Amino acid sequence: MKLEADVIVVGGGPVGLTLACELRLAGLDVLLLERRAERVSNSRGMGMHGRTLEMLGLRGLAPRFRERALPFSIGHFAVLDTRLDFSVLDPQYGVNLVIPQSVTEELLEARAAELGVRVQRGALVRELWQDEEIVSVGGDIDGAAFTARAAWLAGADGGRSLVRQQAGIAFEGHAASVYSMLGDVRLGAPLPGKAHTVVNQAGVLMVVPMGDAYHRIILIDAQRCREPSQQPPTLEELAEGACRVAGYDLQLSDAVWLSRFSDETRLAAQYRKGRVLLAGDAAHIHMPAGGQGMNVGMQDAFNLGWKLAGVVKGEAGAALLDSYDSERRAVGQQLLVNTMAQTALLTACDTRGLALRQLMDGLLRDPATNRALALEVSGFGISYPASLSMAPDGCRVLEQWTGARVPDCPLHLASGAQVQLHTLLHSGRWLYLRLCDDAPAGVCAPGQVQTLRATLREPVSGLAGAAALLVRPDGYADYALA
Template sequence: MDASVIIVGAGPAGLMLAGELRLAGVDVVVVERLPERTGESRGLGFTARTMEIFDQRGLLPRFGDVQTSNQGHFGGLPVDFGILEGAHQAAKSVPQSATEAILEAWAAELGADIRRGCEFRSLTDTGDGVEVGTQGKEGERRLTAAYVVGCDGGRSAVRKAAGFDFPGTAATMEMFLADIRGVELEPRMIGETVPGGMVMVGPLGDGINRIIVCERGTPPQRRTAPPRFDEVADAWKRLTGLDISHAEPVWVSAFGDATRQVTEYRRGRVLLAGDSAHIHLPAGGQGMNTSIQDAVNLGWKLAAVIKGTVPATLLDTYHDERHPVGQRLLMNTRAQGLLFLSGDEMQPLRDVMSELIRYDEVARHLAAMVSGLEIRYEVGTGGHPLLGLRMPSLPLMAGRREISSTELLHAGRGVLLDFEDNAVLRRRAARWTNRVDVVTATPQGLTDDSLLAGTAAVLLRPDGHIAWAAPGTRHDLPHALDRWFGPAR
């Protein structure tokens, strides 16, 4: 075969997946129809969950000194995300172009074969592999792999070629998004309604402002190219009375409120991740972040199947875990769209929501939903409060070495953390040490009300989620190791 995995699409999801697979030693080819990165800044910044993911792979320093904030919103209504104690702050104003450049460099350093100017044309699932037809500088070629993953966006050619069902609702309106310079504009929060629609202004630095304009009653158009800037300027003037036609557009885009999700994330040897699997109204920057998280959930599982340490049925947990996340993403973005895109008829609901958000429990629930911190996977039965959640970043003393639980995940392997220097526990895990790192360490700074207080040991999957904990899990450690890392050697 040409590779164990062919990834179609070199956006954030495809590049993150390529890095995850290479971290596990799996050979991968990424095919991307564009000859070079667009430089467009569609997605801006990271949610707290994505910050955790980049931290656990040692990627955060590559982004430099990023601006962070606890201020967020739900449907344009302000929410203080600082109410989520112990979580990373969200990163602001990191353009998607920078994210793609950093992820591409990381994946390439690890040995990913990234082929730009290579367009996906067809695929055939032969049962024991997949044949992919491509068109590039060298003409038509056929590549073979054990698996193919479509990360090629909302109009995914892989999704269509493999026959995935993609139910949902079509777009009902069109909105414009543009980054412009050369004009002074007062900041406007997302959700600021004006007669006839909604507008937003956010400064990005270097004299550039991001604007969004939604003119109610504007029907969606089937565009094959970005809108002209004069369309954006005309809509802006109709809604605000301000003339921005003299501004310099850095880039311009149009988007709608279509909401769709595939019924299955895997069909045989073809899988989907990111916008290929779900599209929705951009709200709170969740799209790119959820796509990256899809890739991290899939990467270690697909690598383990290819290396033969686990049965192929482990891939079913990718759909089982990420499809519900996608459903909630579509639910909350539709709800937010109603709040900040509707007219005066929605004002009573906005007023009620504003009152409810003042309650800590409501604010915490909405902040966790939008940031991805609410995600809990079904990993087994038991009463431990952290089972299925991501392991919080925890300072540790391993012998005389200071380390964090996050650093232990840099290699993309499973980790068994033994907090009580338990020789019996380590002996029971010994036959999995080719896949799981066993670390004896003492937690630092735990308080009596911490969810980890009284915990003797935790088993972390490569994506950072807790698959077993003691005490509090009914199944024993070998059962959990066998389920997530395959039979003992």
């Protein structure tokens, strides 16, 4: 079997599906290859942060995910007692959704079907090769050999990414040193509240409600967390460790999923090599502290999609993809620092370690410190240092807006319509807002630009008196003009 497409995406989890949807929204022929014959029913990831939800809102999809999720206005950093307050970050998206990764995947796959993404399940990619014009893969689909070729290929095929290996991209970092367990189970004993956390010299225990009478148990057992095990986890092992940390028997039963995970921490040496690009776990793996992995991966895809589409369609040069590497690899580097720091705190179970946790907990009570970490974990704190296009000659750029996230503010259009800014990004195009009559009539950007005359219906900090705003398809400002 021979297949062709503009772009091949390898990996059909949330990251690969997000990327495929963005590419298809831009009109590309997208082939998504996924080795699993069906979606998995179990979910390692259970959380969606505010910036990821806002990102989906930029395409009009946020309500679909809210309807299937439990919202919380708080999160955690290394399970310290003082929680991160997301509610102060944004009035609309200052939440943390409890939503199984399987549901996120289901909703994204439905979106892919709406857009016309070609999804080929049961496709196991075994090899990859590329030249200056084409990248090809070979493997088998349900036992039958196939080859596929495209102008570009993106690997979203997880931490053991064959795409990364075949492309010859190094995966640098640190081997596992801490081993933990999780299980989706029923509880026979009551909890003090809906969610429950315990940290003491016996280890760390988190209990999170999942709905349908099931809870997720996450356990770092101080007695065993330094001992790697090749054996499948058992309910008895999880129950014993949970009892030791909690101080009483939670009466765990009816496990539908048990798994182990570690703090192995690695970052791809580059996110692009020739015509091959990486996103999500294929580019970065780490301790799943704070539920950041899937979120950062989906944001990788959202950054890459419109850039790659612009290159394929001839609206931008291939150099635009260098900004994907520079922007998102920097985010990946900070993600690894963040999760390694949390790992150190999570495994600090002796007397000195608990004293350190107490000290850090006190620091989180300071609103400025709490906000800083909430911005980092949620993704709202991400900004990019350089503009991707040239401002018109003779115009003064408001530097604080270059690469900054643009909030969803109400606008009054010259047509008389009143709209929210984010609705104008549903098509995935660049948006140029002329905020006064003296603003330049048009601008150039690496992609199609929608130009509108508009005024702000409510003040936006830093935009008072601005003449114009150029917004990237991913909701970040390229620049604002004074």
